[in-house]
Amino acid sequence: MTTKEDDLVEDRPHDGLPRYAQIQKILEDRLAAGIYPVGSLLPPELELAVEFNSSRTTIREALRYLRERGYVERRQGIGTRVISDTSRATFYQSFGSLEELFQVAVETYYVVMDVTTVTLDSELAELVGGLAGEEWILINGVRWTEPGGKPICYIQSYVPKRFEHVVAQFADHQGPFFALLERYSEGPIEEAVQEIRALPMPVEFTRQLGLKPGSWSLQLLRRYMTQSGVLIASFNWHPADQMAYRMRIHRSKEMTGE
């Protein structure tokens, strides 16, 4: 019985489980106990590796599960941040890039999209971080229960006009979702606000846009986002989660009404 064993066995029976699962459970317990409060950072991997007398690989495996369950969020250069103490997950949806967003649209048929141009009014400009009077691209997305089903939620995403070629580039080879849009575009979708999370992926995005990849501070990211709008549908800074931006989501009344 080494110190490590004491750590793992302790007052609870973790026997028989692989190491990473034991560690995952311990961390999970700590989350539930409030030892790692929401918003705080977990100890870095190396530190945990020392504590649990395991390799970084094992720690990462444990943290992977915590992330997949929505407990924590990990960010290169920052750390592992607690985003939820229990499983009461908000409706999470991560789009890393325009490409990914379109990918979802095309592959799953769960999101149907339309692209138009709008002129920002003052309120909208404030919201998206643009200038009133500017022309932006508005991407309307609708999530469907199934290919022939009913709309569940409605997503609005804004992109500066200067990135039109990017939108067009991906919109070109789509096809299917436009057809779907055509079929179901009539009839207004009533609103009931919900929130959805979109995680920015600056690196992929810069690469995708052909910009020079470089270092991004959060400040820089925010400024770049509001000034140049590389991120889609990123409206408000979410203070509780340093890495997330809020999107406005409108849920169809048909979901609850009918």
Added chain:
Amino acid sequence: MTTKEDDLVEDRPHDGLPRYAQIQKILEDRLAAGIYPVGSLLPPELELAVEFNSSRTTIREALRYLRERGYVERRQGIGTRVISDTSRATFYQSFGSLEELFQVAVETYYVVMDVTTVTLDSELAELVGGLAGEEWILINGVRWTEPGGKPICYIQSYVPKRFEHVVAQFADHQGPFFALLERYSEGPIEEAVQEIRALPMPVEFTRQLGLKPGSWSLQLLRRYMTQSGVLIASFNWHPADQMAYRMRIHRSKEMTGE
């Protein structure tokens, strides 16, 4: 430009992506192209590692994504089996606890349920880990596209009789889904077996049952589950995903047919 580079770039611009992502995309392409047909086994990890001139770790990372997307299923001692060629994603549903399951039933109207009592025959006893002749509670659940929609899948869940009060407790304040069940219970639901994932959430569950909250090893959890039945609808250990249990799901023909 080494040989490896030729392998990866080929006719497709996968540059800039990490190695495992490139490999994942290539494998994904092969799945779409039918090179690895549904039901067949992918080459073993070591073989792929040689082919892509990478380490087994990298290959596993690529395969992990394929598994998470529902393309393949992995089993120790067998291999990596193709279970879906393109976007025909597996239907995943996580239920953390009885409460959560009922919550889904009541709030979303996606699951409609009925509770009866059955006597285990030998086969069933083997399946749920009980004794033949024992009386268990059978929960029949149906997932709907929407409140007035069509049934998608049919779920059977078994709980030992001794936990009847737990079931009753939640079944009491339901209402709507029983009404729905009544409306749609006639007419048999034809079967097309599908699998669904149920993640156990031991902490919430113990709390819910008034037991001492603590960590649960998977073995203990499984034993407790089969002997005491705290978890519903958890039948088989899913080796590919250490934290998941399989449920047996029967998909209605109406989904694909009609």
Added chain:
DNA sequence: CTATGGACTTTGTCCATACCTTTGTGAAAA
């Protein structure tokens, strides 16, 4: 004919290590 026990294959787990990329910070330069 059954079943029992190995040999073999394949994935699961775990380790130690190395280097890269991103991010934050602060000092230095403009």
Added chain:
DNA sequence: TTTTCACAAAGGTATGGACAAAGTCCATAG
């Protein structure tokens, strides 16, 4: 004051090896 740069911290990617566990297959014993 603002920008630029260097550095440290932390997670991301990748290698290579080792052993464990699970399943398949087959020869052999009963």
